[in-house]
Amino acid sequence: MIRSVVLGTGSALPERRVSNADLEQQLDTSDAWIVERTGIRFRHIAGPHETTATLAADACRAALNSAGVAAADIDLIVLATATPDQTFPATATKVQAMLGIDDCVAFDVAAVCSGFLYAVQVADSMLRTGVHRRALVIGAETFSRILDWEDRTTAVLFGDGAGAIVLEGQESDAATGRGILATKLHADGRHNDLLYVDGGPSTTGTVGKLRMKGREVFRHAVVNLAAVLEETLVIAGLTSADVDWVVPHQANARILDATSRKLGLSPDKIVVTVDRHANTSAASVPLALDVAVRDGRVRQGEIVVLEAMGGGFTWGAAVVRF
Template sequence: MIRSVITGTGSALPARRVSNAEMTEMVDTTDEWIVERTGIRFRHIAGPEETTATLARDAATSALASAGVDAQGVDLIVLATATPDQTFPSSATKVQAMLGIDDCVAFDIAAVCSGFLYAVQVADSMLRAGAHRRALVIGAETFSRILDWEDRTTCVLFGDGAGAIVLEAQESEEADGRGILASRLHADGRHNDLLYVDGGPSTTGTVGKLRMKGREVFRHAVVNLAAVMEESLVVAGLTADQVDWVVPHQANARILDATARKLGLPAEKVVITVDQHANTSAASVPLALDAAVRDGRIQAGQIVVLEAMGGGFTWGAAVVRF
């Protein structure tokens, strides 16, 4: 069989790091309020020369170095983002050009915070179909560009950044071999008004600003994330006690805790970076994954579950033998 194997991880963060104390100088909030309700202590904010594409390029370069491969060996780039550099062309093609890749398939995916999981499944399908051999799968965002900096309920929650993986098609005769074992995606557009941006090219002709009803999003997130993780584990033929690590979307520490409890997973198996990066939307899962790989927590052969939920609603999970 052909499996898509993660052979490298990488990440990139803007130079500017903003603490909760600095946020209190911008909006009416406190460090205690932010930490108690979200677990967030810091976020990174892109500067004038930093964009979604430049952060994606840096994360991709890091992932390629981790995999020990040259950019010219990449024949597929799938970039998940809700904050592209331009309406078109895709930010993926900008990354392709910046990496010096002469020709490859490159496109963006828009599924907000679930975008990286959507990108992983799309790339996995294309690799297993035999159309491509090596993919860069990237989640990159500059959410600071679409925040209402006068809305204290949302502007404290988000940050900018990028994460990437190198995904390679490898033949395996072993059922317990490395690679993506299962992935499941969902969407329910009836909940548009709970988490959205109030603008767009075909409606207002503007970029718009992020709007969110936090309590309702929290309720849906805990239920949906626990369900999709259970679903993906069933497809993979595994149980929760066989999971070594959960790498979740880093939206809110309380959501992470509630989801782990619902699955009966110990908190020490959950990778948490929301305190350092805040919610980086499509970038949050690959950022957290790279952090746990580089500090040695995630090891070859371990079972890792990736999961996320975002605006739409969209949500998904993937089970990987690392």
């Protein structure tokens, strides 16, 4: 059977790192308040010369280098973002041009914080048909551009960044082979008003600002993330005891703790980067995965679960034999 195998990972962060102490200078907040409620200590904020596309391209270069693959060998780019450089064309095509790829399929996926999981399933489906061979799957965001910097309840939560993986369709043993073993996605549009941006081209003609009802989002996140993780493991024919690492969406340390307890997973198996990156939306899962690969935690042959939930609501998970 053909499976989509992760050949390499990469990530990129803006040059400017902003601490909680820095935010104390402009918001009615404190380091202690932010850390206690979210676990966040730092975030990176894009400068004038940095965009979703430039961060994505840097992450792709790192992933290609990690994989030992030339940009010219990529025939599919799927980029997850809620903060594109332009309404159109797709930011993926800008990344394609930055990487010097003359021709390949390139498009964006919009599912907010779950976007990378959606992009993974789309790319995996296209690779398994055999029509495409190698893909760059990217999550990239500049959420700082849609934040209300006078709203302390949301401004402290988010950061900018990008993460990418190189996937290759390979013949794989059904029982022991590497690659994506299972994916599962969900959406429930009834919860639009709990996490959204109050603008758009066809409504206000503006970009708008992020709005969130944090308490309600927290409650849904813990339930949905635990459920989809278990659901995806069942599809893969595995149990939580088989999992080596969980790489979750980095929204809030308390959500990560509550999810691990609900599943009976050791906190030591949860990759956590929210303290240094904050919530980077679609970028958070590939960013955290790249950190764990590069520091030696995630190794070839291990079972890794990726999971996320975002506005919409959308949520999903993927089980990978790395």
